Amino acid sequence: MIDLHCHLLPGIDDGARDLDDALAMARLAVARGTTHMVLTPHIHPGRWENHRDNIAKACQALQSALDDNAIALQLSFAGEVRLSEQLQGQIKREEIPFLGSYEGDKVMLLEFPHSHVLPGSERLVKWLRSQGIRPMIAHPERNREIMVNLNALRPFVELGCLVQLTAGAIVGRFGEPAARAAHGLLEAGVVSVIASDGHNQGVRKPVMDHGREWIARHLGVASAVMLAEETPGIIAQEHWR
Secondary structure: OOOEEOOOOOOOOOOOHHHHHHHHHHHHHOOOEEEEEEEOOOEEOOOEOOOHHHHHHHHHHHHHHHOOOOOOOEEEEEEHHHHHOOOHHHHHHHHHHOOOOEEEEEEEEEEOOOOOOOOOOHHHHHHHOOEEEEEEEOOOOEEEEEHHHHHHHHHHHHHHOEEEEEEEHHHHHHHHHHHHHHHHHHHHHHOOOEOOOOOOOOOOOOOOHHHHHHHEEEEEEEEEEEEHHHHHHHHHHHHHO
16 A cells, blocks of 8 residues: 555654654554555644755655665655645745646645634635646545535535545544544545555554555445555655656
């Protein structure tokens, strides 16, 4: 499986605490079937001041440590970019690393606030699309507004955004409202990929197999393969050419 959303880089956001933690998380991911991972630390002005350069250095160091420890996980990097008024400037200054590409567009992992969909979000997404950037909406099933009204996501899907679900949410690890929203989005056919959004070795493990298995049982093996392997592979293929 190919995980496009994971917080494995040690010490730069709320993910892995240190190198030992990151190595343990990587071993867990590999044991559960993940072969490739795009690391996506938070890029959140005022909270997590990450950018392309520091993320690239951290990813290179972690890949070297994985290789030294014979952990068979191929890494690359992007970022989980918080929707904010600073985003246009970040794009223009080329501070944002991308997940890859899809249908000729660069793909950016875009995070909404957990509470609601901010007014003006559609306008910003339209600007991104005009720049040849296709947002992938991170874990919308955990946004409280979308939980109670799946139609709140519809304008972004209609603008061409991709949609990423958290594997753990599908199987109830984030509560019943998030699971119900995840299932509704899957049934509506608007989900592009699943990912782990792994942060630690505890509740938020960097694993995808449980979500993949749920999809295989309820929607068919072909859907599971598409969401956990094929589409993530298409998006991220430039990282491992």
